[in-house]
Amino acid sequence: MSFSFFKPLRPKTPQDVAKTIKDSLMALDTKTVAEVKALEKAMEEVEKNFATMRCMLSGDGEVEPNMDQVLQLAVEICKEDVLDLFINKLPILGWEARKDLVHCWSILLKQKVDSINCCVQYIEKHFELLDFLVVCYDNKEIALNCGNMLRECIKFPTLAKYILESPSFVLFFKFLELPNFDVVSDAFSTFKDLLTKHGTIVSQYLTAHYDEFFDLYEKLLTSSNYVTRRQSLKLLSEFLLEPPNSNIMKRCIQEVRYLKVMMMLLKDSSKNIQISAFHIFKVFVANPNKPGEVKLILAKNHEKLLDLLQNLSGKGADDEQFDEDKELTMKEIQRVSRLPNLAR
Known part of the structure; x- marks a missing residue:
């Protein structure tokens, strides 16, 4: 049963809302066939309570939300450990409940005391919740919901830093x-x-995990x-040309293996x-x-390379700049090809 047209009554207090949401989520722990009806009833209660939460957080279209509430x-949601339940119960929630949860998630994360x-x-004290959201990309039923929730988390430096440095980060190379197609596109948005x-955090991560990261990235x-x-x-x-990553770029363009990858992609x-x-x-x-090895490959x-570049043209408004860059690149390749004693 869907409650998409259910218009919740305004609750008496936020404490009531948090408590009823917690109770209804915990009631989803049904495991036997005999309890199926009870589970259906519990799921209806979750949808009803999530609709109430959404109304309190963003209004009902007629009445604006009370910001104190x-x-x-x-x-109260943090105090009652409801954030934990939101994430861990996500795989068994219905479509309507997941939609309301994703909407409410971004509002909740922005609230400051x-x-x-x-x-x-709260999430900083329970980082395993982020790992759970990442792993859920493997479940196509909830992958897009998890992606939306992860991208809201990534807006905060401490949460983004944890995901980058967590073992679960390498799972993105599998998800991509x-x-x-929909899951891959969403995973790319999160990636x-x-x-x-967060440029500085990314630069620090790439510096510390350079070989591991680029070995995996080369496969992509x-x-x-x-x-x-x-x-x-x-x-x-995009990320290599960001100023904080200039040292990473300088390191990358010293390596013949990545030059060869780019040459292959030019074809x-x-x-x-x-x-x-x-x-x-x-x-x-x-x-x-x-370095000498790069000069040698170019020569x-x-x-x-000159034939490939000669037949390569830009797109639309960028044509003029593209042609200028291409001409300079071709001239440099020609110059390098004439250098003496490249081979050792």
């Missing part, structure tokens, strides 16, 4: 190769936020899945991938401190 509800986000602070929202760039190749290449150019059947690869490839070429392959 909103804040108090966030406090004495300048402290109380729900964020899943066959379900992108993790790598772009060479994936047989077109969407995975394109999205990962586009994202790579991709997709023009979009070719263009994205060029924007990273040109940084290898423009590097004034190219040995200069004819093929």
Whole structure:
């Protein structure tokens, strides 16, 4: 039974709402066939209570939310450990309840008591909840709900930092190769936020986990899945070109293995991938401190590279800048190809 048209009565207090939500979620622990009817009733209660919570947090379309009640509800939800129940019961919730929960989640995380986000602070004391949300990407029924909730968490530096440094982070490299297009797209959105929202934190993570991260990332760039190749290449150019990651970029363009990956992607059947690869490839070429191995690869392959670049064109309004970059890149490749004594 859906309560999508249920209009909840305004509760007496936020304490009442938090307590009834907790009780109804805990009633979902039914395990036997004999208790199926009781489970159905409990699920109806959860939907009803979530609708009440949503009304208190964001109003009912006629009456605006009372901000004192909103804040108090966030406090009570933390006090009653309801945040824990929200996440751990997520896999068994119905569609309507999950929709209301995702809507309420972002509102709850923003509530501050004495300048402290109380729900964020709760999660900081229960980081395993973030790991649970990440793992839930493996469940296509709730993957998009979990993705929305994770991206709200990632807005906060401490939560983003934990996910990056958690063993569960490497699961994203698996999720980005899943066959379900909607799940992969959502996982990429979350992955992108993790790598772009907090520059300094990301730079520290990449510095400490450089080899592990780029070994895994290289597999995305060479994936047989077109969407995975394109999205990962586009994202790579975005976070590597961020100022906090300049040292990571300098390290990356010293390595022949990544130069070879970009050269391979320049030959991709997709023009979009070719263009994205060029924007990273040109940084290898423009590097004034190219190591000998990089110069040697460019020199040995200069004819093929020049042919590839000659036939590569930009898109729309960026054509002029693209052509200028391409011309400079080709000139540098030609210069390197004429250098004496490259081979050792």
